[in-house]
Amino acid sequence: MATDDLATQLAPRAGANILAVEPFQGLTARVRFRPEGALDVFRAVHDDLGYDHLSMVGAIDWVDHREVFYIVWSDVTKQYLGLSADLTGDAPHIESATPVWPSANWHEREAWELVGVAFDHHPDMRHLLMPDDYAFHPLLRSFKLHEPEELEVKSRSV
Amino acid sequence: MSSPAPAVASPVPPKSAAPLLETEIPLVNGPAVPYVEIETLRAREFIPQAKEALSSLLREQMEGKLLRPVFNWAGRNSLFPLHWGLACCAIEFAAAFGARWDAERFGVVPRSSPRQCDLLIVNGTVTWKVAHKLITLYEQMPEPKWVIAMGNCATGGGPFRTAYSVVPGVDKLVPVDIYIAGCPPRPEALLDGILQLEELIRRRGE
Numbered sequence: 001m002a003t004d005d006l007a008t009q010l011a012p013r014a015g016a017n018i019l020a021v022e023p024f025q026g027l028t029a030r031v032r033f034r035p036e037g038a039l040d041v042f043r044a045v046h047d048d049l050g051y052d053h054l055s056m057v058g059a060i061d062w063v064d065h066r067e068v069f070y071i072v073w074s075d076v077t078k079q080y081l082g083l084s085a086d087l088t089g090d091a092p093h094i095e096s097a098t099p100v101w102p103s104a105n106w107h108e109r110e111a112w113e114l115v116g117v118a119f120d121h122h123p124d125m126r127h128l129l130m131p132d133d134y135a136f137h138p139l140l141r142s143f144k145l146h147e148p149e150e151l152e153v154k155s156r157s158v
Numbered sequence: 159m160s161s162p163a164p165a166v167a168s169p170v171p172p173k174s175a176a177p178l179l180e181t182e183i184p185l186v187n188g189p190a191v192p193y194v195e196i197e198t199l200r201a202r203e204f205i206p207q208a209k210e211a212l213s214s215l216l217r218e219q220m221e222g223k224l225l226r227p228v229f230n231w232a233g234r235n236s237l238f239p240l241h242w243g244l245a246c247c248a249i250e251f252a253a254a255f256g257a258r259w260d261a262e263r264f265g266v267v268p269r270s271s272p273r274q275c276d277l278l279i280v281n282g283t284v285t286w287k288v289a290h291k292l293i294t295l296y297e298q299m300p301e302p303k304w305v306i307a308m309g310n311c312a313t314g315g316g317p318f319r320t321a322y323s324v325v326p327g328v329d330k331l332v333p334v335d336i337y338i339a340g341c342p343p344r345p346e347a348l349l350d351g352i353l354q355l356e357e358l359i360r361r362r363g364e
Contacts, residue, residue, distance in 0.1 A: 130323060131286045138322035145320050 003029045006049070006081075014044040027071070030082035035068070035094045038085060042070075042100040045083065050076050054101030057108055059115035061140050066092045068117055072101070093118035114139040226363040233276065233302065234359040237352065240275040240295060241268035244282025247309040247342040251281045254345035261345075266352055272298040277355070278332070279348075283311040283318055284325040296332045304359070306336045306351055313337045 003021045006029055010018055017037030024030035033041045045051050051072035060067045070083040087094060096119040097104035108119040109128040116137035119125065127134060136143055243251060254261045255268060269275050272295045284292060296305070307328050310316035315326035328334060335358060338351040 129287065131289075134286070136322065143322070145322075 059111040096122040234356040239277040247281035259345040280312040
């Protein structure tokens with residue numbers, strides 16, 4: 001099975017941080033891992049499995065926790081792999097993937113400003129889509145739609 | 159070697175002993191002087207004052223009645239909009255300058271530098287991220303300048319009015335002269351808006 005092979009290959013370097021390797025629609029598999037050992041998992045996936053391109057980083061606000069997911073692409077096997085980690089707590093944070101895949105830079109900036117997930121040791125954490133003094137994480141489910149005038153006062157940067 | 163001091167011509171003519179008026183303008187009991195000469199002397203006093211009064215009057219009148227219509231006529235027949243596309247309205251904006259609608263027959267020529275423009279056509283959704291760039295472009299345009307809010311997004315935010323990132327109407331940023339409804343408005347609507355702006359400019363200052 002592909003998932004078993006993946007788990008075996010990941011075991012030497014990141015075995016302790018792997019929670020599950022499960023089939024997922026559209027991907028080779030989805031690897032669920034602990035956010036504490038994120039960098040080990042990234043390095044194992046990049047070096048040992050050969051997934052050399054990070055296609056996207058995203059974050060989801062489930063109401064009780066937030067999930068960060070990564071979709072990586074192997075130019076050798078021409079396959080996608082999903083990585084996902086559940087973040088709990090009031091200030092969810094995870095290690096940045098930029099040391100392994102530099103293309104994570106802008107994706108993590110976007111995930112931070114829209115969903116409010118902090119990426120530790122990110123080289124350039126600024127707003128990407130919003131004005132620099134924007135005070136909200138607007139894709140959180142707790143974010144209520146403002147009246148235009150109210151939002152204007154709060155977010156106006158000009 | 160001593161040179162003689164140059165003779166300096168005195169700008170002030172030496173005063174005559176008697177005052178000017180008493181000698182030049184004849185009094186009742188004085189000697190007879192031709193009437194034309196009296197009028198000439200009086201005019202010499204009157205002309206500078208009249209010139210001063212007339213020029214200030216002409217300046218006001220000319221600005222209001224003569225020069226302003228000339229400038230309005232020139233300005234409204236050579237509107238240069240800024241070539242700045244924001245969203246799908248920019249496609250209609252571009253079509254208005256194509257062969258079929260040909261806005262150039264009204265003297266409307268899009269320019270790429272705000273320094274050369276007097277018309278800002280906001281064609282598309284303005285987000286808060288781009289808001290200060292729009293204001294910078296508007297401030298870089300020379301006076302007199304006008305703004306057309308093209309389409310529902312620029313007019314009032316459009317379908318994104320309650321979105322977290324969209325300016326609900328570009329008139330919160332710059333003064334708008336003409337609003338064009340539509341999503342997007344057709345090129346005919348843009349041309350109609352430009353013609354109405356020309357009518358607005360024609361009445362300016364009256």
